[in-house]
Amino acid sequence: MILIIGYGSFGRKVVSYVKALDRIIVIDKNPTVFESVEKLDFEYIVGDACEKETLLKAGIKEVDTVLILTNDHTTNKKIVELIRELNPTAYLIVRGISKYPDLYSGTKVDRVIYPIDCAAKEIVAEMEKSQLRKRLMDLEKVILDLKSKHGVTIDADNPKEGINNNGIISFLILMHNNPDPDSIASAMALKRILERWKVKADIGYGGRIEFDENKAMVNLLGIKLIPVEDVDINKYDGIAVVDTSSSKLLPINPDREIDILIDHHENGDLTAKYMDIRPEIGATATILLEYLNELNITPKQDLATALYYAICTDTNYFRRKTSKKDFEAAGYLQDLMDPKTLEMIENPEMDTETMEILARSILNRKIVRSSIALSYVGIIKNRGALAKAADFLLKMEGITTTYVFGISGNKIYISARTKDLRIDVGEIMRRAFGGGGHQKAAAASIDLGIFESVSDKDSLRKLVEEAIQTKILKVMGISEEERRVKS
CATH class of the missing domain: 3.40.50.720 (NAD(P)-binding Rossmann-like Domain)
Structure with a gap:
């Protein structure tokens, strides 16, 4: 009562x-x-x-x-x-x-x-809805302008004579190199939105689908992705980019203006006809889910599972830069996604190479200040295993920061992790190697350079190990005496 x-x-x-x-x-x-x-x-x-x-x-x-x-x-x-x-x-x-x-x-x-506060919050919520509605109107206008440009009438069901008589234009949705769950799920969501507006869309990627979890996500959800080497960009009427606003991270550099750009990272150099960049949001998937909801598109189980997993991973399961909207999005998706499929994505079988790299990361570890672990794991094929090894070393007693690095092709790849709030590994990777990431997780890659001519594996190991460790510890402000690492 x-x-x-x-x-x-x-x-x-x-x-x-x-x-x-x-x-x-x-x-x-x-x-x-x-x-x-x-x-x-x-x-x-x-x-x-x-x-x-x-x-x-x-x-x-x-x-x-x-x-x-x-x-x-x-x-x-x-x-x-x-x-x-x-x-x-x-x-x-x-x-x-x-x-x-x-x-x-x-x-x-x-x-x-407080009634006044309640009313103010309600007004703010309505203003946010208004802004979202305006964004979608602007986004749809980009599509309508392209249709008009390519001879498609606004009413795509009744096209007039023109360059494109079937009433459909095509888009290429680009993700950043070595796409993660957030970029994959965001691309899936944007493709679904474009389909609502009678636009055919393909999803292109560069690099590799790394990490066993990402491979499982693509396979279990039946996501169709096209390697950029198999893409003829000129056959598409429009270009969209999701989950990155940096040209350095794109697999190809379009020689024309990007039409759509949606991201949650800041300080990018890309521009587009339509841009929605919100650094305060934890995952690009959250932004795309807002679009779907406003358009009254209920995500099917595969898309809901992808979006939910994307938000979880990009916020480190709500422990890293998580906004209220990320929590709300995840709560909404919980009733739509498939928990059994999610469990299989999160716990895939581990391949032999990954297990070997984990073992080498332990055996080759060097410890500085009793809490920083650095490990060179040699020549690798599966670059995604570096992140697993960095996470794995972080579980060792007393270790709060880890750097694991190895050679793949003609590059050195570094993965970093920390649970020390005083350390920002994203900033360290940026300053040391031009890489980036978040405070708790980051990565970088550099050309092998002059080391490429070294044929002796033991000599190569010593040179790479010394160079990478020295650079990292110097950027961290650790003195030369302290850099004399111990196993």
């Missing part, structure tokens, strides 16, 4: 919303507030809630929830004290009054609400 005290303009609004939840009783000392309502479909008592008899008449001892909504601060304080005497276990929601911020100090209330 719910007891509401105060039936003014605010109280009436609350009653209209909560009366469907449970039996309610309303108390107000002014009888005219009830007379002015044509039809009362709830119980009410005319009386002063500051008096014990009135509360007992309302059944205060059996009430589960109490809302005190009068705008008189003295009255509210008295009612709180009296209710706590009569029903100590009731959930008590009280109206806050801005002039008296400490009004309820010393009393046991469960929640204080």
